[in-house]
Amino acid sequence: MTHTDRTFIAVIPARHASTRLPGKPLAEIAGEPMVAHVWHRARESAASRVVVACDDVRIREALAPYGAEVVMTSPAHPSGTDRLAEVAEQLALADDAVLVNVQGDEPLIPPALIDQVAARLFEDRDASIATLAEPISDVQTLFNPNVVKVVRALSGRALYFSRAPIPWDREAFAKRPELLDTDAWLRHVGLYAYRAGFLAEYCGWEPSPLEQLEQLEQLRALHHGHAIQVALSLAPHPAGVDTPEDLARVRALLTAGGEDEGEADQ
Numbered sequence: 385m386t387h388t389d390r391t392f393i394a395v396i397p398a399r400h401a402s403t404r405l406p407g408k409p410l411a412e413i414a415g416e417p418m419v420a421h422v423w424h425r426a427r428e429s430a431a432s433r434v435v436v437a438c439d440d441v442r443i444r445e446a447l448a449p450y451g452a453e454v455v456m457t458s459p460a461h462p463s464g465t466d467r468l469a470e471v472a473e474q475l476a477l478a479d480d481a482v483l484v485n486v487q488g489d490e491p492l493i494p495p496a497l498i499d500q501v502a503a504r505l506f507e508d509r510d511a512s513i514a515t516l517a518e519p520i521s522d523v524q525t526l527f528n529p530n531v532v533k534v535v536r537a538l539s540g541r542a543l544y545f546s547r548a549p550i551p552w553d554r555e556a557f558a559k560r561p562e563l564l565d566t567d568a569w570l571r572h573v574g575l576y577a578y579r580a581g582f583l584a585e586y587c588g589w590e591p592s593p594l595e596q597l598e599q600l601e602q603l604r605a606l607h608h609g610h611a612i613q614v615a616l617s618l619a620p621h622p623a624g625v626d627t628p629e630d631l632a633r634v635r636a637l638l639t640a641g642g643e644d645e646g647e648a649d650q
Contacts, residue, residue, distance in 0.1 A: 400440035421491035479581030492622035
């Protein structure tokens with residue numbers, strides 16, 4: 385891959401030993417394992433290649449009937465980012481190769497968002513990462529520490545990510561927390577595009593102080609001076625599967641054929 389083209393690889397990290405939902409990638413949804421649904425979605429994107437990066441042979445065996453490309457990776461990786469870095473190394477990708485991290489627990493992911501995040505990285509040649517965000521429209525979401533917020537510069541590059549409600553409206557929030565201008569607050573969408581060379585660097589760094597405080601990996605890149613482009617999502621980003629309740633909701637949607645219903649409910 386060279387800078388003259390826009391080909392990219394979609395990589396789906398799939399970890400069997402999920403804490404809250406063990407064996408999550410293999411959870412059955414509408415007759416198929418969850419990871420197969422994610423693979424189908426990624427195949428509908430413009431990715432030139434779709435790779436599942438897993439840590440358990442049971443995932444590889446479940447995907448064999450689909451003809452999916454699978455790369456076995458170490459079960460010791462602390463994050464999906466580290467798993468992607470191993471994939472880039474195993475596939476001997478050039479430093480400027482672009483990989484999109486499509487999380488293995490998002491069976492409703494719109495293919496258009498995969499394409500969008502890759503395109504954003506191609507548009508900013510000096511950025512190491514691209515990601516997405518969408519407007520926050522209610523107070524509960526803004527003040528929920530499980531929802532990551534992001535603020536951007538005029539260029540679209542991230543200034544900071546936080547679990548706190550940023551930016552802080554000094555005048556309004558001092559009286560009563562309420563949203564006065566919904567365009568001011570953005571929720572981070574955890575879909576990333578990386579350059580392979582950056583992934584190799586990233587995994588050699590120790591976790592940064594702010595990353596450890598906020599428990600947000602992307603702050604390690606900002607700590608080391610790397611630029612992160614943040615585009616506004618072209619489509620609502622559906623909720624992923626973290627809990628048994630999430631799994632039941634997605635099963636109901638896909639079994640009923642209602643993939644578009646409730647996708648923005650997160």
